[in-house]
Amino acid sequence: MKTLIRPREESTQPRRIVEGYPQTAQRNPAQPLVRREPTLSELTGPLELARRVKLLGGDIAGRGDKQAIGQLIHLKVRVLDEDGAPVGGTVVEIWQANAAGRYIHPNDDDHAPVDANFYGAARLVTDETGSFTLRTVKPGAYPVPASDGWWRPPHIHFSLFGRVWLSRLVTQMYFPGEPLNAQDRILNAVPDAAARERLVARYLPPAADPYNALVLEHQIVLRGSAATPGQP
Amino acid sequence: MKRGALVPTGEATVGPFFPPRYVDAGANDLTQLEGRGARGEVIEIRGRVVQDDGAPLENLIVEIWQPDAQGIFRHPADPRHAQADPNFLGWGRAATDQDGRYFFRTIRPGAPQGREPHINFMLMFSGLLRILKTTMFFEDAPDPVLNLVSNRRHLLIGKKEGENLYTFDVRLRGGNETPFFDD
Numbered sequence: 001m002k003t004l005i006r007p008r009e010e011s012t013q014p015r016r017i018v019e020g021y022p023q024t025a026q027r028n029p030a031q032p033l034v035r036r037e038p039t040l041s042e043l044t045g046p047l048e049l050a051r052r053v054k055l056l057g058g059d060i061a062g063r064g065d066k067q068a069i070g071q072l073i074h075l076k077v078r079v080l081d082e083d084g085a086p087v088g089g090t091v092v093e094i095w096q097a098n099a100a101g102r103y104i105h106p107n108d109d110d111h112a113p114v115d116a117n118f119y120g121a122a123r124l125v126t127d128e129t130g131s132f133t134l135r136t137v138k139p140g141a142y143p144v145p146a147s148d149g150w151w152r153p154p155h156i157h158f159s160l161f162g163r164v165w166l167s168r169l170v171t172q173m174y175f176p177g178e179p180l181n182a183q184d185r186i187l188n189a190v191p192d193a194a195a196r197e198r199l200v201a202r203y204l205p206p207a208a209d210p211y212n213a214l215v216l217e218h219q220i221v222l223r224g225s226a227a228t229p230g231q232p
Numbered sequence: 233m234k235r236g237a238l239v240p241t242g243e244a245t246v247g248p249f250f251p252p253r254y255v256d257a258g259a260n261d262l263t264q265l266e267g268r269g270a271r272g273e274v275i276e277i278r279g280r281v282v283q284d285d286g287a288p289l290e291n292l293i294v295e296i297w298q299p300d301a302q303g304i305f306r307h308p309a310d311p312r313h314a315q316a317d318p319n320f321l322g323w324g325r326a327a328t329d330q331d332g333r334y335f336f337r338t339i340r341p342g343a344p345q346g347r348e349p350h351i352n353f354m355l356m357f358s359g360l361l362r363i364l365k366t367t368m369f370f371e372d373a374p375d376p377v378l379n380l381v382s383n384r385r386h387l388l389i390g391k392k393e394g395e396n397l398y399t400f401d402v403r404l405r406g407g408n409e410t411p412f413f414d415d
Binding site: 001002003005006007008009012013014015016018021023024025026027028029030031033034035036037038039040041042043044045046047048049051052053054056080081082083084093095097103104105106107108120121123157159164165166168169170171172186187189190195196198199219220221222223225226 | 233237246252310322350356362
């Protein structure tokens, strides 16, 4: 199956250099990017990654009576292409801070406490409807190290592959109604308000299970459209 | 739903806390798949990634995608994919060390249809709100993608340092900045 990749509308993607985020000015090219027409090399990509990387499942909120501290959430995510077709069988990597805003990472030296029952990283494969459910706790906000009072709002990181090299996506998902969303320099690097809104998940009615978990849904759209032979 | 009706989700940085466990042991060795060796010439690619002031970047994620020794991509869009090497997936991931260095062990790619031999690179890091994409070539040759780059094309050509060793350094910004692509 062939995939068509079109240039994205710039306003729906983040600016590369962001005021108040000094690393962006050190690390993004000064020269204009070279515009290329994708060839077979960029219109193919790894489809069997699950044979290469270890899957970790989609439950990072604890096991048995060792539950992570925080608000339990079930996050239902659908991964679609630009035609709305589900992207099934693709590897998704997910990572986030714990409820106190601390990551499981040697570089995170924030004062917030670690939570031994919180796993912090999930890696799974979407089902044939492009869906997966993550069981986790709501991540805490945290101050950006060595910044001028910038706090990241609660957010969850996603890394996805899709069907071709150019459908690779690294993104972050936000929570509705968070006061810190309005000031976040990463979320607000996306100029288009509707595109920013699509980075925010939606609450659904709570789960009818013994935990009464909060339920959120989110949609992720990967680049690519079906290219049918004979059609432009 | 109308073709192309949905807008691709906005990118964001991987940030400084990409889980180290996602750089799986052996993820930078493309020559083996489930214990079986791929066909072709084994090569090593080493490089160093620096920012504007020349400082090396630690924990930057480098991913590569390439065809097998015959130039076939393991993907149904490649008309020759039925002949693809069953023991070669074509994808790898590495994280840079404290000196900004990454390392891949792979198979020297063949020439895909209409292209010269090359390896696709992606870089992800704190401060990169969008993935940076570039391509490494093995020699200066009339490749349609390399031809888009005029005076800086030499920066996309890996340096042969030994029988099976190439270096491909990446400078994100500043003098001798690596050319990056948008598509």
